[in-house]
Amino acid sequence: MERVPVLFCVIPVYNEPSTLEPCVERVLAAPLPPAWSLAVILVDDASDAETRAASERIVRAQSGHPGRVELLGHIINRGKGAALRTGFRRVLERCADESDAVIIQDADLEYDPRDFASLLDALPGGGRAAVYGNRWGMPGPAALKRRLHRSGNRALTWLSNLLTGYRIADMECCYKLIPVPLLRRVLPQLSENRFGIEPQLTAVLSREGAEVTEVPVRYDPRGFAAGKKIGARDGVRAIWVIVRERLRRAPRQETTE
Template sequence: MKIDKLSIIIPAYNEGGTIHLILNKIKAVELMDNIQKEIIIVDDCSRDNTEQAVAAYRDENPDLNIRYFKHPVNKGKGAALHTGIAQATGDYTIIQDADLEYDPEEYNDLLKPICKGFADVVYGSRFMGSNPHRILFFWHTIGNRWLTFLSNMLSNLNLTDMETCYKLFDTKLLQSLNLREKRFGFEPEVTIKMSRIPQIRIYEVGISYYGRTYEEGKKIGWKDGFRAIYCILKYGLFTGK
């Protein structure tokens, strides 16, 4: 399958100190088959210098296709993704957190099943493959696996990592969904709603994971886990439209 452009959506909140690092990594990646990159940064009303950092980076890299949007009030990661999805013009769209937990060098690994004509959606799993994974929180890992298991039960999928950031979608299919979750409930909602598209082809590939501690800036907490359970039940058991 021929892909001309990949939209990379970056939800950002108080990432002024590191966002240039992830942009450097994205810039350095040469996508297979000469696929072009569209970088969509959605600043969810950061209180630091994120806006200034992005502006400076864009001025220094005029050849890089960076589009910047800012929410006037903080709405949550899911809301930032909604904004980015609506603005995406690429054939396919991938989600990239502004931190350094996920490696853009692996974009091509996710693109391969698409370009070979096998997949419409590809998830990057932190729990499969031989790539490096930082060892962090036991209960966080158990929570992720349990949420994936519950999601699989109600979506009839066999994913190993539903909560992964790296999700690569056919842009038109993604934009066709009525997505409602404003925070981290985005992950189970988009997974369950995508699974219900007739003849959808979902693949999974192993990726590396360079996780952050809470002291280093990790933002997801136990409240988000309970919200994820609610969303899985809401969209899995009921229509949840």
């Protein structure tokens, strides 16, 4: 029987007791193209007891499906970027084929996993291209809510495009779909622990010569009162990361004669 490629969904988790379980339910119920299967990797970034209990309930509920949901954890809070790198390393340990891919999913309910299918449909073959979501490409609440946040996002995306050569509309979008062959090259170059992982990942993809395609995705933004964690200092850090990464060179590739 021909092997079906696996979409590994990495979910960094930090203090999301009310949204984590419905989020994972949506992920597990998301329709995928017939050629794909799904595995979820939760990375608990030293969350509170309620969130940790929710993570453990999710894993127990899937105990009849080995490998479908896996829970990893940090002893101390290290940030979204560190959680993603932990999840990415686990993906590379588990993947059995270069046709597998990884997608990032936040643990809140801002993003809709029903968009996984359109992101996968847009993924080119060859393992040298990534697919990003674009929150501003689809009509809905995102067009009206959090205008200041959107303005800041546009500014960061503009600067990122200026220094990477991409023409991305939404560099900070959570949904980033990366094939395993590309992830193998990118992961050793990632070091950001917090939200600076978004511009760093984009810059590293550019250094690796990867193409980036965008697909409109659904987005229902929440405010800080509802638990949103990114703030002004993360924007300042993002600017520094974008400039710093532009000055770095891609690591030398070993050659054999």
